[in-house]
Amino acid sequence: MTATMIDGKAFAAGLRARVAEGAARIFAEAGRRPGLAVVLVGDDPASSVYVRSKGKATVAAGMESFEHRLPASTGEAELLALVAQLNADPAVDGILVQLPLPKHIDERAVITSIDPEKDVDGFHPVNAGRLATGLEGFVPCTPYGCLMLIKDQLGDLAGRDAVVIGRSNIVGKPMAQLLIRESCTVTVAHSRTHDLPDVVRRADIVVAAVGRPAMVKPDWVKPGATLIDVGINRTDAGLVGDIDPACAEVAGAMTPVPGGVGPMTIACLLRNTLVSASRRLGVAYAI
Ligand SMILES: Nc1nc(=O)c2c([nH]1)NC[C@@H]1CN(c3ccc(C(=O)N[C@@H](CCC(=O)O)C(=O)O)cc3)C=[N+]21
Ligand SMILES: [Mg+2]
Numbered sequence: 001m002t003a004t005m006i007d008g009k010a011f012a013a014g015l016r017a018r019v020a021e022g023a024a025r026i027f028a029e030a031g032r033r034p035g036l037a038v039v040l041v042g043d044d045p046a047s048s049v050y051v052r053s054k055g056k057a058t059v060a061a062g063m064e065s066f067e068h069r070l071p072a073s074t075g076e077a078e079l080l081a082l083v084a085q086l087n088a089d090p091a092v093d094g095i096l097v098q099l100p101l102p103k104h105i106d107e108r109a110v111i112t113s114i115d116p117e118k119d120v121d122g123f124h125p126v127n128a129g130r131l132a133t134g135l136e137g138f139v140p141c142t143p144y145g146c147l148m149l150i151k152d153q154l155g156d157l158a159g160r161d162a163v164v165i166g167r168s169n170i171v172g173k174p175m176a177q178l179l180i181r182e183s184c185t186v187t188v189a190h191s192r193t194h195d196l197p198d199v200v201r202r203a204d205i206v207v208a209a210v211g212r213p214a215m216v217k218p219d220w221v222k223p224g225a226t227l228i229d230v231g232i233n234r235t236d237a238g239l240v241g242d243i244d245p246a247c248a249e250v251a252g253a254m255t256p257v258p259g260g261v262g263p264m265t266i267a268c269l270l271r272n273t274l275v276s277a278s279r280r281l282g283v284a285y286a287i
Pocket of ligand 1: 050096097098099100121141232239257258259260261262263264265266
């Protein structure tokens with residue numbers, strides 16, 4: 001079998017186009033565009049590239065982009081003051097503070113300082129709790145994008161065996177919550193899991209988010225399984241995911257790296273910003 005390659009780039013373009021329609025509708029009905037503030041501390045080149053592409057995508061979707069680039073020496077108090085200012089700014093519907101932050105800044109303190117109603121990353125504990133308990137809130141963009149691709153591929157997910165490799169607050173845990181919500185039987189594997197290949201062999205759906213180049217091997221994969229690769233590893237051979245591309249010989253469908261999950265992350269960020277603006281302005285949205 002040769003797997004269907006899931007075109008995340010095309011799917012994300014479609015989603016961004018629908019977000020742009022919603023943004024135009026908000027502008028027509030409320031007189032202002034949805035606004036997304038992105039804060040970057042320091043000059044990590046990869047982070048700088050992401051922030052630039054987020055800004056471009058925001059403007060292309062008919063939204064306002066507020067970019068704040070601060071030096072690496074910025075103190076925690078100064079960053080918290082900026083977040084407080086963005087929380088209070090009525091033109092700002094979404095706030096994203098790019099992670100990772102410099103070591104001298106406590107990420108948890110910064111994340112919890114963001115108004116949960118503007119937390120379009122979905123990283124605030126209030127939004128994590130809402131997701132875990134079935135309340136409306138913001139869902140982290142990467143797992144939400146993964147779920148969209150999985151549902152587009154498989155339709156109803158009820159009863160399917162899903163394995164999430166990785167237990168981060170940003171991807172693994174919210175991904176598991178979303179799959180539970182879809183009535184999958186979910187296993188969360190991590191660095192201490194015994195016999196990972198055997199665990200993965202049971203899965204109809206595999207989401208790999210560990211940051212180890214080509215870790216998931218073809219002989220771990222159940223024939224026909226759907227594989228979602230969240231890994232973005234920069235190697236001498238270029239950008240490599242967590243799933244060995246040779247798995248395409250066994251899988252039913254899989255995402256490529258690049259062009260799979262990455263573009264969905266940005267599209268979902270815009271989607272969350274649209275949802276935030278709609279709620280804050282009392283304008284109905286359909287997306
Ligand atoms: N507060 C916060 N929220 C984030 O959502 C967040 C963050 N911090 N810190 C960094 C990670 C990483 N991230 C990506 C977004 C888009 C691509 C993306 O579009 N990737 C393309 C191109 C990759 C490339 O060429 O570098 C692809 O996979 O096809 C990748 C990674 C968001 N992150
Ligand atoms: Mg830190």
